[in-house]
Amino acid sequence: MLRNARRGIVVAACLALIATSAACSDDAPSTGGGGTAAAVPGVTDTEITLGTHMPLTGPAAAGYSKIAPASKAFFDYVNANGGVNGRKIKYLIEDDGYNPANTQTVVRKLVLEDKVFAILNGLGTPTHTGVLDFLKTQKVPDLFVASGSRSWNQPEKYPTTFGYQPDYTVEGKIIADYVKKNFPGKVVCHMGQDDDFGRDSLAGVEQVLGADGVKSKQKYVTSNTNITPQIQAFKAAGCQVVISATIPAFTALSLGTAAKLGGFRPQWIPSSVGADYTTLAGLLGDGKVLLEGLIAPGYLPVSTDAANPWIQLFQKVNKEYNGNAPFDGNVVFGMNVAYLTVQSLLKAGKDLTRESLIAAVESGGFKNAAVGPYRYSKTDHSGIGGMQMGKVTAGVQAAFGPVVQTDDAAGPVTEYTEAAAPPPANGIPTA
Structure with missing residues (x-):
């Protein structure tokens, strides 16, 4: 626990620096179930x-x-x-x-x-x-x-x-479908957490773009806040769109580190997992200007x-x-x-x-x-x-375009047309 707390402090310290530069065995089963x-x-x-x-x-x-x-x-x-x-x-x-x-x-x-x-x-x-x-x-x-x-x-x-x-595979497919339609011919790259989060995201992206459609594929681990080598690899590959499967701290670190490397500014499209504007702005401080134009998908209304x-x-x-x-x-x-x-x-x-x-x-x-x-x-x-999909414009994150749906197999990405249901008047769910 203490070690992770220290990692959190390290992440916060790294982000503060970035913000400054950017502003410039099994137990016996329980007896669950039963009538009373x-x-x-x-x-x-x-x-x-x-x-x-x-x-x-x-x-x-x-x-x-x-x-x-x-x-x-x-x-x-x-x-x-x-x-x-x-x-x-x-x-x-x-x-x-x-x-x-x-x-x-x-x-x-x-x-x-x-x-x-x-x-x-x-x-x-x-x-x-x-x-x-x-x-x-x-x-x-x-x-x-x-x-x-x-x-x-x-x-x-x-x-x-x-x-x-x-x-994450559904999300990867939805992001990749958007990129394919809106950034044709651009060099696409992927940054992923080194676990099922990153792997499943990349699998979805490659279902739509193909393995050859992702030029550089980089990974990170949460115990290491130095991601400069990964961002340098993206810059060297000429990445124009970077899809990322990152938690908020590493979304912020990615944007801030890229800004320090000679103004490397690809179009960032992070997973919804690490794309909440308020959280990212808090992490980046004065560097929140880097969030302008950020695109990311969402599955709940924007706050x-x-x-x-x-x-x-x-x-x-x-x-x-x-x-x-x-x-x-x-x-x-x-x-x-x-x-x-x-x-x-x-x-x-x-x-x-x-x-x-x-x-x-x-x-x-x-x-x-x-x-x-x-x-x-x-x-x-x-x-x-x-x-x-959603986008940050003038410091405001807002949804745009249709709601789309897909599966984690070979199904297409299609529009979902059913209207959202409002909450009950008193806000209390009913059976």
Whole structure:
């Protein structure tokens, strides 16, 4: 944990410098399931206990540390309005520092000591991968993982695990389709985190552009904040468009490092994972000018879209139950995950069991702030399947163009035409 905290300090120090220059084994299974609340871990007649692992410290804390508090705020809002079938939601948040070893420790604590009903929205590809088998053995619902790895969509192997956001291959295809149509003939390159995040993203990009359509392919690890060699390789290759699978700190580092290398300014198109303007502007400080023209896809309404009814709802909840925290895409993410969770719990019924919750998510049909469709079924645990491009103009990040959808196989990228559903008048989900 301490080592990751130090890495976070190093990242912050690097960004400060950039901003200045830019301004110029398995345990026995639990007995989950069963007819009465008393027999179901984490469920009583008055309470439902959920737990999560999040990077409240460490290299991924920038932005992401705001997600779980936002989810808790929405749960508190629901609790204040009667809860879920008379039960209030208790949300336990454990800091893993984006360190896989820590993740295993805190998840085992949540399951074996705290007896949570489900794990919700655990964040990170390298972190959450290490607890899949444990959660499967314990038969714990593993809902809405905060990562786009395709690993979460293996219902035969991991029947209790569900993704949430568009997987990285879907996102890679959508970005590459946009690049193919809007930057024909440009030299395209790719920067990826050295795990499933980067690999799945590149796989999607290459499905559309071909392996030869990506001239330079670079990787980074979160433990090393010196990415100058990768950016120098992009400059030497003449990259004009750089698609990146980067967390916020490394999106900011990429832009800042490029600016220091003789004004190297390709068109950056980062993954939605590392593209929230408010987070990036905070990291870059005076160097936020580098964000002008940034293009990235999104699957939720932009946090600055004050006319969007979902943003209005989440801003209200943020003000009343989240200490009026700086409102950004991470807050929107956390609140929509909580909204989806309440929808799922309601659909699971009053006689709440782990099995009924899994069946409820697999039944699909969810409508909330997501711009694209949820793909949940018995054979698909992947989550949202559509996205919309966005661009930073004059310091404002706004969506543009159609919502498009695809799969992580050979399917085409097509327009999604179904209109978004507004929230209920009181903002409380219904069954």
